[in-house]
């Protein structure tokens with residue numbers, strides 16, 4: 001049965017759970033998905049500290065200083081970052097301080113070095129303007145107990161830095177879903193095998209493995225099998241611990257398009273058998289035990305599009321990500337688009353800021369459905385609504401950006 005993309009998404013999302021948690025070293029957590037909220041264990045900064053190299057002073061002592069009438073203070077200590085001043089700042093005194101050091105007791109302002117003249121044990125303050133602002137207050141960035149990261153966040157530079165800031169040497173993330181990828185088709189051979197006439201190398205497995213990795217999964221390549229049902233079944237049954245099965249090929253109406261029979265043989269009730277999109281129309285999906293099995297088209301570009309719009313959101317959910325979808329933006333066609341029609345269509349495109357500052361999309365129309373070439377330059381997927389007429393340059397449309 002043919003379903004709209006939204007219906008298909010809903011049907012498979014309903015069948016998708018979230019992976020169990022695992023604790024891993026922070027250093028290995030790039031790209032992983034946080035499984036627990038993180039609350040600040042302490043204030044940050046954990047103490048009042050100096051943002052400048054200069055002198056810690058009492059503001060009342062120096063507030064009237066200017067270069068004609070500098071204020072002289074006795075320098076009573078010297079404090080570097082990581083060390084503490086042994087002496088409190090009292091009226092008439094100053095402590096020389098370096099960036100990052102704790103503000104000494106008694107001080108409520110820092111004069112930057114450029115606004116001072118040091119003469120032995122005395123410092124002359126030439127101006128105090130803004131000096132009371134020259135303190136990074138304890139807790140000004142984060143308050144103890146405040147929620148800083150929420151589960152489902154993807155760990156990248158900022159989040160990893162913040163986890164380290166709070167001393168989290170290990171982090172609780174979701175296990176990566178293991179995604180089996182099987183290429184079916186008697187014409188497809190492994191990348192290591194020598195090409196013979198009539199055969200092609202399996203590109204789908206590698207393209208999909210890259211997409212799985214990008215989406216937060218761990219690809220498990222099951223290789224290639226000919227269009228022979230028992231061989232397909234045997235290969236799919238080989239690995240343990242698979243959270244999602246993907247196949248390519250044999251999903252259409254040809255004599256050797258075996259995916260319908262595969263579903264029957266494995267006793268899988270299909271949730272749907274075709275999507276109302278182009279390319280990427282042939283897609284069967286159903287539950288195989290605890291996991292989902294999604295049979296994608298053999299056409300590389302069709303498999304790529306179905307993955308992007310259907311499988312990727314489900315994989316993001318399975319992986320525990322809070323956000324399942326790509327970012328979307330309205331973009332302007334920089335060339336006319338003739339590939340329109342009664343069915344919703346997705347077109348790879350290259351987007352860059354145009355002369356008017358808006359994002360201009362250049363459709364990569366080298367593609368027939370089987371062609372991967374468009375993917376090389378693509379950084380967006382244009383979403384052309386069903387029933388669109390020919391779209392002239394300048395038309396605004398929605399794009400998924402990546």
Ligand SMILES: Nc1nc2c(c(=O)[nH]1)N[C@H]1C(S)=C(S)[C@@H](COP(=O)(O)OP(=O)(O)OC[C@H]3O[C@@H](n4cnc5c(N)ncnc54)[C@H](O)[C@@H]3O)O[C@H]1N2
Nearest residue numbers: 183185188202203204249250251252257282297298299302
């Ligand atoms: N009579 C009809 N024929 C076709 C229809 C149709 O509606 N009626 N739909 C066409 C469309 S659209 C598509 S898309 C394809 C889908 O067919 P399958 O999903 O069954 O895929 P295959 O036939 O197995 O392969 C299609 C194409 O892709 C090549 N291929 C397959 N696997 C790989 C791989 N791992 N790496 C690289 N290339 C691969 C394969 O050799 C074929 O050329 O059906 C149309 N036909």
Ligand code: MOO
Nearest residue numbers: 279280281302369
């Ligand atoms: O349905 Mo095919 O997937 O248009 O390319």
